[in-house]
Amino acid sequence: MVQIITPNNPEQVQSDRDAKMFGSPKDRLDFYRREIQYETSILSHRTDAYLAAQSFLVIAFASCMANLNPEWGKFFTLTVPPMLAVLGILISLNAWPGIRAAYDIIDHWHFKQSELLSSQPVMGMAYDESPLFCEMESTHKGYKKSLMFSVRSPWLFSCFWLVLGAFSLYIQIDNPLT
Template sequence: MPRILTSQISDTALNEHNARMFGSPKERLDFYRREIQYETSILANRTDAFLASQSFLVIAFASSMGNLNPEWGKLFTLVVPPFLTLLGVLSSLNAWPGIRAAYDIIGHWHFKQSELLHSEPVMGLAYDESPLFCERESTQKGYRKALLFSVRTPWIFATFWILLGIWSVCIQITNPGA
């Protein structure tokens, strides 16, 4: 809590205020873990929605490439797949900020949890003795590895769509007689 230089708040009053505001270390740990769980579920929901939208786009892309109509099929397969590719790239780029924001918020709460466990020796000992908790959970390396799939997915799909779009145009241009 920032202090104003002119105020005369004693350390005792400040500690009492913090105790009322934050509660016990156990309550803070529970709060941090609930926030981590909440943000992780948000990240999972965003990743699920993104993957579902990408799967529908892939199906639409494959269907449009398979158009065999003799009158307008060639023009259709030259125009529609690149538009679907553009939509796939844009949706990937649009999904990235939300996924990254959830990842950063999870990182914040993991940091707060780690700092709490390191600043409260008694809490840290109880934490380390419990089989449900371990030091690996509260390190940055542990949770970051768990979230890599969600963080990388938009970039993997953006790359996939760019390559697929280039391939779909090249196939139509290099084989004009088909």
């Protein structure tokens, strides 16, 4: 008969596994920091691509609204700018999940980092005394403020496009073709 021997303390198994995987709390902290940096880079690239798309749409919208062609300009400015506004809203709604996912992953790694620093008193003291790091980096309040622009951008642009689309329709309907 084969008997499986397990340790009495599951926490010991976890710490042994962690020691084999990371080596030291410093290695784990370095890993968390690299993951935070990687995900922040992804979030930055997603935000940059999103803002570039929105800026091109704003330029196209303004150009369409400035159309003064006497034959088809009125119909063009009645249809194309609201379509661009709808496109801007759709792009915002499609960009939101990717931006939010990157934010959630960054939040996860910051949580893991703060748990490590609070569970390892020696590591936490070394971390706090280092001039490269400060308490603001390891608190939720600090990094969340720095990521708010990326997280809020899709919602702000959605509202912006809603207002612009309504404005473009109002201007064309209020000033009928004579």
